[in-house]
Amino acid sequence: MSFTTKIIIVQLLGFTPILLLAQGALDKTHLNFDTAGKKDIIDIGRSLLHEKPRPPSTEKKTIYFSILPVSTGVPGGGTAAFTSTTAGFYLGDRATTYLSSVSFTPYFNLKARYGLPIRSNIWLNNNNWLIQGDTRFLVYPQYTWGLGGGQPASDRLLVNYNYIRFYQGVLKKITSYFFAGIGYNLDYYIDIENNDSNTPNNSVAAFTHYATGTSADQNSFSSGPSFILLYDTRKNDLNPIPGVYANLIYRYNAEVLGTTEPWQSVYADFRKYVALTNGGPKNILAFWTYYWTVLGTAAPYLELPTIGMDPYNRSGRGIQQNRYRGKSLIYFESEYRRDITQNGLLGFVLFANINSATQQQSNRFQYWNPAGGGGLRIKFNKKSDTNICIDYGASKNFSTFIVGLGEAF
Numbered sequence: 001m002s003f004t005t006k007i008i009i010v011q012l013l014g015f016t017p018i019l020l021l022a023q024g025a026l027d028k029t030h031l032n033f034d035t036a037g038k039k040d041i042i043d044i045g046r047s048l049l050h051e052k053p054r055p056p057s058t059e060k061k062t063i064y065f066s067i068l069p070v071s072t073g074v075p076g077g078g079t080a081a082f083t084s085t086t087a088g089f090y091l092g093d094r095a096t097t098y099l100s101s102v103s104f105t106p107y108f109n110l111k112a113r114y115g116l117p118i119r120s121n122i123w124l125n126n127n128n129w130l131i132q133g134d135t136r137f138l139v140y141p142q143y144t145w146g147l148g149g150g151q152p153a154s155d156r157l158l159v160n161y162n163y164i165r166f167y168q169g170v171l172k173k174i175t176s177y178f179f180a181g182i183g184y185n186l187d188y189y190i191d192i193e194n195n196d197s198n199t200p201n202n203s204v205a206a207f208t209h210y211a212t213g214t215s216a217d218q219n220s221f222s223s224g225p226s227f228i229l230l231y232d233t234r235k236n237d238l239n240p241i242p243g244v245y246a247n248l249i250y251r252y253n254a255e256v257l258g259t260t261e262p263w264q265s266v267y268a269d270f271r272k273y274v275a276l277t278n279g280g281p282k283n284i285l286a287f288w289t290y291y292w293t294v295l296g297t298a299a300p301y302l303e304l305p306t307i308g309m310d311p312y313n314r315s316g317r318g319i320q321q322n323r324y325r326g327k328s329l330i331y332f333e334s335e336y337r338r339d340i341t342q343n344g345l346l347g348f349v350l351f352a353n354i355n356s357a358t359q360q361q362s363n364r365f366q367y368w369n370p371a372g373g374g375g376l377r378i379k380f381n382k383k384s385d386t387n388i389c390i391d392y393g394a395s396k397n398f399s400t401f402i403v404g405l406g407e408a409f
Helices: 003-025 041-048 204-208
Strands: 063-073 079-089 100-104 118-123 129-139 142-144 157-175 178-194 218-232 243-253 263-275 283-295 328-339 346-357 369-381 386-395 398-405
Touching (some): 041 369, 063 369, 063 386, 063 398, 079 398, 129 178, 157 204, 178 204, 178 243
Antiparallel strands (some): 063 079, 100 118, 118 129, 142 157, 178 218, 283 328, 328 346, 346 369, 369 386
16 A cells, blocks of 8 residues: 555544534534624724714625735745735525635736736535636746755745646535535646746756756646545635534546646645634634645646645745645644634734655655744624734744735635
8 A cells, every 4th residue: 555545544534533523513603603792894994984883794795895905025036916805705595505705816016927816615505516716827936946855945946937727616515514526627837947047057857856847948738627525514714613624636637638648636635623612702723734645757847736835825824835845745734713802803823834745756754844923813804704814924944924814724
């Protein structure tokens, strides 16, 4: 039995008892979020403008918007302006239907670096169907450090490319909280080249010692179906309440759909949220782990599992995106979430994470890379329970601020 197979079996066995317990114990996740006595930035704005307070959560408003324009650093250096917009809405009975969400986070700067990403999770009435989407068009360079760990922070190469992603998935409810479905995944990397003025003669292939998808000015195209299993007791993925999330995705990139050479991947994700008190201000411990691996030897370099490049680009707070890459990557994170004010307007988090990517020669997890930090939470929209999240994360030789809407996981 291969090491990859053992990892997947261990994770699935670890999920089983928790999922069985959750089946009967987490019906409370279907209760509507009570906004009585809660306050957000919109309330403060209405108060300053001497407008009437909004009614409590019994109103049947169709959609709840949250918008945050900021400036932040981008991979490859420099800053860019971006506007993070989330929309939360219900497409069915609120007692039995999860909150659907759409996130749009365009960014740009004056150096022709920009991105147009949009993500969606659409829950139909009674959660009978889930429609997932992830579409991106990105133009910007990113650093790479090669495969595995142990490299000095300065031993890096700036790689330039344009990127198009088109992921779509449709899942059907099998039983309460459990869903299965299929999807289609397309990744297109265009004009991959060294963009580092410090190493003008060093090709991506020579730096990484990896042949597939690293030739100068090469395009990398991967296309194929995915098969998805999902167990989710969370009512709101923008700010999860106590519950369980488990996701297993198998992807096959097929020549008949345009892939140069077939390759496969497996992504297994598990999250658990534990309430430390039965009432009052939020007081939650959250745990997240995932295992991501490619099967075979034909996966393009930029498709290999990489820290910060998980499906939601939320892992590795405090670690530079792409810092660790390998044919397999394993990740653990825990976070403490606590309200500061009784009305939920302000809160804070403390988090720590650790990851490891397999070494190129031995294919073993040899180096473990920790990071940690904390953050402030400001309630933007109490109706969708959306927070402005301002986090500071740090690891060896790197630190950063992360600003966005919605919790990291």
